[in-house]
Structure formats: structure tokens, C-alpha cells
Amino acid sequence: MQWHGDEAARHSELDRVSIAAAAALNSPPTRCTRLLTRDDEASVFSRLRRRILRSVLRQLWQESSLRAALITFLTISFWLIMFVLFHEGFGLLRTAVTHPPTLARAVHAVYNVFFLSLLLMLSVSAGILYYAAIYKSPEVNLLLTLPVHASRIAAEKFIEATVLACWGFVLLGSPLLVAYGMVNQTPWGYFALLLPLLISFAVIPSAIGALACLSLVAIAPRYRSAAVGVLGICLLGVFLYLVWIVFGHGQQEPMTALWLQTTLARLRLAEQRVLPSWWLSTALLELAHGGPAGVFQAIGFQCVLLSNALFLPRVVALVGGLTLRRSYGQLSHGTNLSLPIRAGFIDRALNQLLRPMSPTTRLVLIKDLRLFRRDPLQWSQFLLFFGLLSFYFVYVRRFDYGVQLTGWMTAIGFMNLGVVGLILSTFTTRFVFPLISVEGQRFWILGTAPVNRRDILWSKFIFASSITCLPCCLLVLLSDIALQLWARTPAMVVTHQLICVLLSLGLSAMAVGLGARLPNLREPSPAKIAAGFGGTLTLILSAVFVIAVIVPPAVPAYLMYSTSHLAVLPGSISRTPEYWFVGALAASIGITGLAAWLPMRMGFRAFTEMELL
């Protein structure tokens, strides 16, 4: 019996084991196995994770040390930039608000809201990641056939989802809190407890998300309509409550004592003492300003956070143990087999609308839009981010801005544009960048078809820019209306729309081009493709592009409507900002052209030469 390869080499290895093997091949089945205890199972999985981690690190070091070094360098750079920004911000706040109790109260309120927002966002994010990790993973298909407790599988997947959901939180939260500690010269205990507090806190929303996911999936297949209805009613209730909080008050002039008091009163929602976000913010501020008594209080809060962080994953494992096998079977092996999916009205309309395009571009474009529409994971995150932003823009409208604040309104308008651009850059990196890699795994379909590969790439670009452009333009328009810019400076509204289109085109081209130039054809998960080297590089370059396109016109635009001058700028800009504004806008168009052309060119070349695997 032979398989393949060189016989001589094989036989030397065969000799080594032949005696044992020959004996075993002819012996009856024996019972040399046993069922593992829960602790044993944990050890086996721990060994497995260690082996995988070791393998990944070794591979990264041996095969792509430059890539590893670049990722480390970029991560550290990102952390340092965030730290400097937060440090400057807290420094400014400290000099602006001279009354320490007011400052402490304001910081506490902001922390409460910040961590409550993170609590909600991490819960949603972890819930989605947990769903993908447990119900869409082929690994679970293997594990469920092994003699392992379902609760252990649920626990292992919870760890995976938590790490994926929370690393960004720790990366973003740590420079903020370290900067606060350094500006306020907090005692060393603050820094010592920072990481344990953050990690303990991060586990809690992750567990809430995982529990919600398990419960929903366990209930949904049988009571799908009821579950969706209840969830819808809950979300509607939360939305109406938030609307009442935001709109249930009259308009106020910002930056006044009354405005501060009212704002703090509105933020009391985040001060509920049952909320883990309140425990965290209180612990941090007690450590920073509470003296020795504060340290004891902070340790108390750390114990509360830690006990919850230890307890809730147990509940996840317990619920997973009870529901996983049944819900996995119901969900993963098709409960919708009887529901035929037909080409919808949208597809037919698009087919007509896109007639002027080449048939290849049109077909690939419609296919991509169809996949996008049928994958709620993609549009739900987009919807969530943009929903939150819309809410913020509408909230901004509640303030009464005097005419003298036009300069500031212009600046805030550009800042909002920047936020939209940065969120768009995460979207294009997360969802557009992996498009070619995912296509690459099924590349034989398009690769063997009589189509021009350049058309495929064009269709990806058109797909990405078309689904990003319209919502972004609408969102920025909403922001401008909220800031009353339409009535003050319509030219700025038009400028913002133009920049929005530039951002959409540039970011889409970068994601498509770099996605084709740096594909990961082995990884089936788009999330993991986006988290790799190519995705990280695209994200960073996209962020640089957003800044490069927005900042040049933003500065002269601010100067055009502001009475103050920025001392750091050359006098010519302050004297003739209009000319500089037009020049900067032209530069933004040029930068967009370059940022779109270069990656697309690289992408075309790489994609044309790509081989079928």
C-alpha cells in the first residue's frame, strides 16, 4: 500500500514505527480512553490554544518578521498618538475649568457616559462576534462530535469572542486613562489598578452579549416572530426613551453654567449604581483623587468588577451547555430550507439601471449587492455606527448657536465630517478590503469565466463607492443642517458634500486596490482577513488619507468665518484664507486622485496576474 512520494525516504520512517503499527493494526479495539473531567477539558483546550499561538508567532517571526515589526511599530505609534491627544485634551480642560470640584464632576459624568457607551457597544459587538464564533465556525462542527461538554465549547468560544471584541477597547481606553493619570499626577495605585480594572470591566459586556446571543438563538428558531417582536419593542423603547431625554428640553446656549447643569442632569442616566460603567469610572476617580480612603473604595469596586467578570462567563458556559447542541443543530443545518429566495425587485431595477456598464461589471456588481443585502452582519454594523452618529448630529441641533459662533460651527462641521470619514475607513477596511480575498477563494468561478479581470475590480470599486457615498453624504448633510450651516454658509455645505464624495471614492479605491494587492486567500473569515497585515495597513493609510483630505480645507474655512487667528499659522493664511481654501480644496481633490489611482493600479496588476489555486 503506497500513497505518494519517494519510497526510500518513506521506508526509513516506516521502519521506526512499523513494529508498533503492525501489532496495532491486527489487534481488536481496546479501551485505552476515558471521558475527560471539566478541568481536563480546560487543560486540553489551553494546550491547543498555546500550540496555535506558538505556531502563529513562529510563522510570523520566520516568514514575515518585517510584517510583525511593522504591526508592532504601528500599534505603538497609534497608542502614543492617542496618548498625546488625550494628554493635550485633559491639559486644556484642566486649565479651562479652574474649579476642581466642577472639573471632577464633569469628568465623572463624561466617564460614566463614555464607559456606558462602551458597555453597550461592546455588548453588541461581542454578541455578534460570539454568534459568528459559535454558530458559523466549522471548528464547532468538529468539537460537537468529540466527547466534550458543550459548556466547555461555549466557554472557549466566549474567550475567543471576548479577546476579539475587547482588544480595541483596551488599546483605545488605556492611553485615555494613562493620560488622565499623568495630567492629574495621580498616585501609583491608579496606574497599578488600571489594567485589571479595564480587563475586568471588558469581560462583563462581552458576557452580556454572549448571553443575549445564546438566548436569542435558543428561542428564535421556535419562536422567531415573537423573539424578533420582543427585541424590536425593546429597541423601540430604548430609542423613545433616548428621544425623550434629548428632545424633552428646550434649546439652550452652549458653554454656560445652566447648559453645564442641564447637561450633567441629563447624563444622570449613566450614573445608575448598578451599572458596571459606573463602578469603573468611580473606581478610577477614587484612585485618582480619593486619597488612601479612595484606594480602599477603588479596590472594593475592583472586587465587584472582578467577581462579575468571573461569574458571568460561568453563566455563559452554563447556558451554552444547556442550549448549544440543540440550537446549533437548528441554526446551522438549515431551518430555512423551505423558503425559496427569488431575485428581488431591487436586482431587476439595478439590472436596468446599470445597463450602460459592461455586462461583467454589472453582473459582479449585482452579485456583490445581493450578498451584501443577504448578510445582516455587514449592514447591521454599518447601520449601528451611522445610527449612533445620526443621533449625535440631531442632538447637536438642540443648542442655540449665536452668529458669533459661525467659525466654531464650521470647525465642528469639519470635525463631524472627519468622524464620518474615519468610521467609513473602518467600514471599507472591514468589509471592502476582504472582498477580493474572499473572491479569491472562489476565484475559479470568475477566473475560468471569459471575463476581463479589470472589470471585476472595477465592479468592486463601484460597489464599494456606491454603498458608502449616499449614506455618508446624507449623514454629513444632517450634521450641517443640525449645525445651522445651511442658513449661514451654504458654500460649506456644498464643500462638505464634495469632500464626502472624495472620501467615499478614495477609501473605496484604497480598500479594493490594496485588497487585491495584499490578499489573504487562505483565510475564510472576512473579519480575520481585515485584522491581518493588509487590513491593518489599509486602515492606517485610510486614516491618514481622511486627515490629509479634511484638514487642509478645514483650517482656512475656520479662519474665513472666525474672528480669532491661529498664531501657529503663517500670516498669509490668516490674511487671505479664501485663496488658501480654494487651493486646499484642489489639493484634497489631487490627494484623492493619487490615493485612488495608486492602489487601484497596484490592485489591477496583482489581480490580473493572480493564479488560480
Next chain:
Amino acid sequence: MIRVENVHKAYGRKIAVADLSLEVRPGEVFALLGANGAGKTTTIKMLVGLLMPDAGQLSIGGFDVVRQTREASHLVGYVPDQPYLYDKLTGREFLAFIADMYGMPADAAQQALDEQIARFELHEFADRLTETYSHGMKQRVVFAAAFVHRPQVVILDEPMVGLDPHSMRVVKDLLRQQAQLGTTIFMSTHILSLAEEIADRIGVFHDGRLQFVGTVDELRRTRQRDGASLEKLFLELTSPASSPRE
């Protein structure tokens, strides 16, 4: 060793398996035949604990697959139709993980690994990451993993997919050999010649219902078609004219 009693499974309105009852004895090779969507994979997935029946009972070695899933799967080695291997593990590490999962002591696990590596001739690539394997290599590792803990029952879903002729021969010999040693073999296949060659009994599925259980000779006698090929008999049984039993 395998007992299936009045099992029913539906996906929404579509009935995948209807009132299935079956028993497979120790040391027997049983092949489940049927067209695509006939219910073979659903039956196998219920046996290995990936799906739960809507009604009826499945047991392996006396353990209820639904209520005593771990105990039942402890006796089983499973070769799925779409194998999954950890990309960042070597073949040897993957086999070690499976041996660990079945609670094998370190020395027995090492011996079992050596046996399987020799049996499936994995030594050329056993220490390379599985992400570099071809489909055939992966399939051989999955076979090795199914046998590493010396299971009493081996369940295989389309086992020959992706194997070259040499590998197929090895698998056929292995399955017969294991059956002679007392292992129960339960497999689904589209390859009728495979069933004819190595199966002690066959079961023919059509539209979620078991149309026939027995030996190929019994099928010929039942259909009064002496000398007819299994292919011909199978096509007759599963033709649209052949209405399912109620």
C-alpha cells in the same frame, strides 16, 4: 451497537428523515445509499450529535445520543464529508489534540499517533502545518484522527471524496479489517461499487425514507432480479415511480 428507533427529522416543512428504524451490529459494515438530499447526511449528523431528532431515539453502544452525547461520541470515530483541521497545527499536533480529547494517557497516545501516521503514511507531511495540505492529505489526517482512539464505532460520510485510487484501496482494506476486529462501520456513499464490495448490509434511502435494508443478494431476491447490478437495483428503488412507503 447502533440502534435507531422511529427517528423523525424535518427542516421546516421538508421531511429529511421519516420514521427511521435500524440496527447495526458490532463488526458489521453498513452502507447507506441514496440520492442527494435523500436523508443520509441528516441521519449521520444525528448519530454523531450534530443534529437532534424531532422524534425517536438513537443510541450507540447503549448510550442515548441525545441524553448521553459525550458517552456515545466517546465510542465513535467520525469522518465528515467536509473535514476541518486547525490551520496552525501540524497533522501530528492535530492527532495529539484528538487523542487528548479522548483522554488517552500520554504513552498510549504516542503509540496510537505512530500507528496512525504509519497506517495512513502521513510521515512525509505530519510535521507541517495543515494549511499547506492538499484535500487528499487532509482527508488522510481526518481518517487517522477518526481511528486514533481505537473507536468501537466508525461513522463515515462520503469517505472516498478527494482520495486517490491508492488511498481508496487502503481505506477499503482498513474498513474491512477493522470490522473483522469487531468495529462497527456505518457509512454513507454514492459509490455503489464501494458498498457492493465491502458492505455486509446496505440501506437504501429515498425521500427521507428507508426503502430497503439487507444484503445486496437479499435486494436482488426481493426485487426478483437475479444477477442485476446494484446500480440497476438502486435506480429502480429510487426512481420517481417508486413511491415511498407510508
